[in-house]
Amino acid sequence: MDFLISSVAAVGAVIITNPLDVLKTRLQLQGELKASGEYQKVYKNVLQGAVDTIKAEGIRGLQRGVWPASCYQIVMNGTRLSLYEKLQVNGFLNDSDGKLSSLKCAAGGATVGVLSGFISSPLYMAKVQLQSQADPKLAVGTQHHHQNVFGALRNAVHKGGVLGLYRGAFTSIFRVGIGSGAQLLTYSKCRxxxxxxxxxxxxxxxNALAGAMLSGMAVTASMAPFDVLSTRLYNQGVNAQGKGLLYRNLGDCIFKIVKKEGPLALYKGWTAVYLRIGPHSFLCLMFWDILKNLHKDYTRKTKQVA
Incomplete structure (x- = not known):
């Protein structure tokens, strides 16, 4: 039941915030490995990007990749939040005095984040590649031309075998691990x-609103660079052997981005990252708490009737 509650909460949040995720992805891919001034800024900001996307692709353009995004949320946050709830309920996050330990909350959040980030990595890759697909006038980064999430996963296996599904997973582990630790620590401690x-x-x-708002800020500040790196590594094209055409690995990706685009490129799309991660974190955790409380009330009433 914990997994189901966590999954429903995450999907509810992502359906609302997916348009911002689409814009975030495209802003992060814009000007890939080019210095400032060497490329045309198709997306100048979130608002202009949204308006131009609707004009060229319709409202549906802002919901590209919503299916793999929803599946990703079910696997990632369903696993992450339900495991964290188990840790909290069973007292593994408390110190010797029975109070929440900051260190244990951060470690517990990071641990469940690393696990869920690895498991859900193929779906994150499909999400990024489908979100980046745009009208030719708005196209940035590698365009994969997948028909759907199954096509994206099938193509990854065709080019790189089963391991092709986990290309970029190492970066996702850092992204979700750090973000999860920051989110669940600040959320738990604030509440x-x-x-x-x-x-x-x-x-x-x-109480849930205040905790979720603070955690959203912490997540954005801590994981923004890893979000950019994940987008770049997952979206790059691959050769016949399934090897990346632009980046060999995480270290190579960091080096090339900083060298070609400058250190601030690791924070590309910062506003879109915050506008997406902040509300998503808030909505997901709010829905999570509401559903948990409803389930507790239902269980209590059922026992009373019995």
Whole structure:
């Protein structure tokens, strides 16, 4: 049930925020391995990018990749949040005094993030490649021309075997591990502090809202560079042997981006990253709490009737 609750919460959040994820992906691919001034900025900002995408591709253009994004959320956040809930309920995140430990929250969040990030890596790759597919006037980065998520996964296996599905997984582990540790640490500690201070009861919507807002800021600040690196590595074209045409590995990707585009390129699409990750983190955690409380109420009432 924990997995189902976590999955439903994550899918609800991603359906709302996927348009921002599409724009984030394209902003991160714009000007790939080119210095500033050497390329035309197709996407100047989030608002202009959204308007031009709707004009060229229709409303559906902003929901490209929503199916693999939803599947990714089911696997990644379904696994991540349900495992973290188990750790919290069973007291593994508490110190000797029974209070939440910052170190254990961060370590627990990072651990479940690494595991879920690796498992869900193929779906993240499909999501990125489908989101980058655009009208020729708006195309940036490698264009893969997949028909759907199954086509993207089939193509990855065709070119690189089963290992082709996990190209870029190492970067995803860092991305989700760091983001998860920051998110769940700040979310848990903020909610606990507000409850102990008597400001917001633990099960109140205001407590969940405050915790989710803070965690969204922490996630954006900590994982933005890894988000750019993941997008670049997952979206690059590959040769007949399934090897990347632009980047050999994570280190090579960092070196080439910094050398060609400058250090700030690791924060490309920062506004879109925040506008996507902040609301997604907030909505996902809010939905998660609401569904958990509904399930607890239902279970309690069922036991009373029995």
């Amino acid at each position: 606990d502090a507000l409850h102990n201070a008597g400001v917001c009861p633990m099960n109140s919507w205001s």
